Amino acid sequence: MTESAQLWIGDATPAPARDVPPRAARPARTPRAPDLAEVSGWLLRRWAWLLVATLLGGLAGYLFTRSVTPRFTATTDLVVAPSNLRVVTNDLYAQNLxxxxxxxxxxxxxxxxxxxxxxxxxxxxxxxxxxxxxxxxxxxxxxxxxxxxxxxxxxxxxxxxxxxxxxxxxxxxxxxxxxxxxxxxxxxxxxxxxxxxxxxxxxxxxxxxxxxxxxxPRSMLLARIGLISYAMYLLHGSVNVAIYRLMPLTGSMPDALTMAICTLSTLGVSWAVYMRIERPIIRLGRRLSRGSADRIPRTDVVATGGSNT
Structure with missing residues (x-):
């Protein structure tokens, strides 16, 4: 073997491995909630992209509503009173019974x-x-x-x-x-x-x-009095008796003033009872009845077109 060959073989021999110290482990990073200032800065830096995205989304929504045929879903309850009901011609149903x-x-x-x-x-x-x-x-x-x-x-x-x-x-x-x-x-x-x-x-x-x-007559005043008629029926006796104790009836013309005071007092007390007691209870009853009605199975009617008439 020549000297040059020995040198080549010697150069090809791998160098002995050296001991490398292990790399120190990085400390774990604690997650941190984004700061309001950071979020605001991020949004401000990208305001142009946000504006473009908003405009494109609005345009896409407008084009979609113009190109798609609208669909309306309506729910209805039909209550047919049996009085005077005629299902077919010459029905044998006794109408007036x-x-x-x-x-x-x-x-x-x-x-x-x-x-x-x-x-x-x-x-x-x-x-x-x-x-x-x-x-x-x-x-x-x-x-x-x-x-x-x-x-x-x-x-x-x-x-x-x-x-x-x-x-x-x-x-x-x-x-x-x-x-x-x-x-x-x-x-x-x-x-x-x-x-x-x-x-x-x-x-x-x-x-x-x-x-x-x-x-x-067709009067809004009388219609409003009709709203408190039940309270008037319930309370007029008590109101009148209280006034009679202060202004006893004599069977003469001054009794007209007493009756006027009784009428006005009954109207005032009845209106207060209607506003503070009767009407809130009526609204509560309607909400309860509406909730119970929502639990009843209904028939859904789907209408296709530009209007729901």
């Missing part, structure tokens, strides 16, 4: 309310029984007169006007029967004899009749 039954039920309930007042008074007068006497039945029965008048004059229900006539006669007879008893007890149901009470009943029926026939 349910209507007549409703009139009969209303009349029976009203007569029962009248009897609930007349019977205890009659038994007390004849000394047969000492039952408690209340006049609430007569008040409630008179409300049925208004309901039956509406059914007969507005909705043209058969038999309603006959029920009105019978109920008015029964109510008038009941008032005449209990008038002396009420005056003797001074319980303020009948305050000043039979004539004022019977005149008030007759005036109420005549007013209702004329208003329905003439369709007048």
């Amino acid at each position: 349910q209507s007549d039954a409703q009139i009969g039920v209303l009349l029976a309930v009203a007569l029962g309310l009248i009897a609930a007042t007349v019977l205890p008074v009659t038994l007390r007068i004849h000394g047969l029984a000492n039952l408690p006497v209340q006049y609430l039945g007569l008040h409630l029965a008179w409300l049925f007169v208004g309901l039956l008048l509406r059914l007969g004059m507005v909705e043209r229900r058969r038999g309603a006007m006959g029920a009105v006539l019978l109920l008015v006669l029964a109510q008038g007879g009941a008032v005449l029967l209990v008038a002396d008893y009420s005056l003797a007890r001074a319980d303020l149901f009948v305050i000043d004899g039979r004539i004022p009470v019977m005149s008030a009943y007759a005036l109420a029926v005549a007013t209702f009749w004329i208003a329905v026939r003439a369709r007048r």
Whole structure:
């Protein structure tokens, strides 16, 4: 082997490995929430890109709404009253049976309310029984007169006007029967004899009749009074009794001032009760009924087109 070959082999021999110290491990970086200033700076530096992206997104949305046919989804509930229902021609459904039954039920309930007042008074007068006497039945029965008048004059229900006539006669007879008893007890149901009470009943029926026939008056004031009518019915007695204690009735002309004060006070108290108690409870009831109605399965109707009419 020549000297040059030995030198070449010697140069090709790998050098012995040297000990390299291990690299020190880097400490773990603790994650840090971005600072508000950093985020603001990042957004400001890239405001141009953000503006371009916003404009392009708005343009894409506009083009999409112009090119796609709109779809509207509507949900509805159909409630069909069985009264006077005719499904097919010459239907055998008895149209007036349910209507007549409703009139009969209303009349029976009203007569029962009248009897609930007349019977205890009659038994007390004849000394047969000492039952408690209340006049609430007569008040409630008179409300049925208004309901039956509406059914007969507005909705043209058969038999309603006959029920009105019978109920008015029964109510008038009941008032005449209990008038002396009420005056003797001074319980303020009948305050000043039979004539004022019977005149008030007759005036109420005549007013209702004329208003329905003439369709007048149409007044927002009367409509607002109608909103508080139930509170007036409940509270007028208590308000009047409180005022009578301060301004006793004398049966003379100054009583007109007392009655005016009673009317205005009843309106004020009833309006306050309606605004603070009755109307919030009505709204609560509507929310509860709307929530229960949402749980009822409904039929979805999907309409395609430019409008949902």
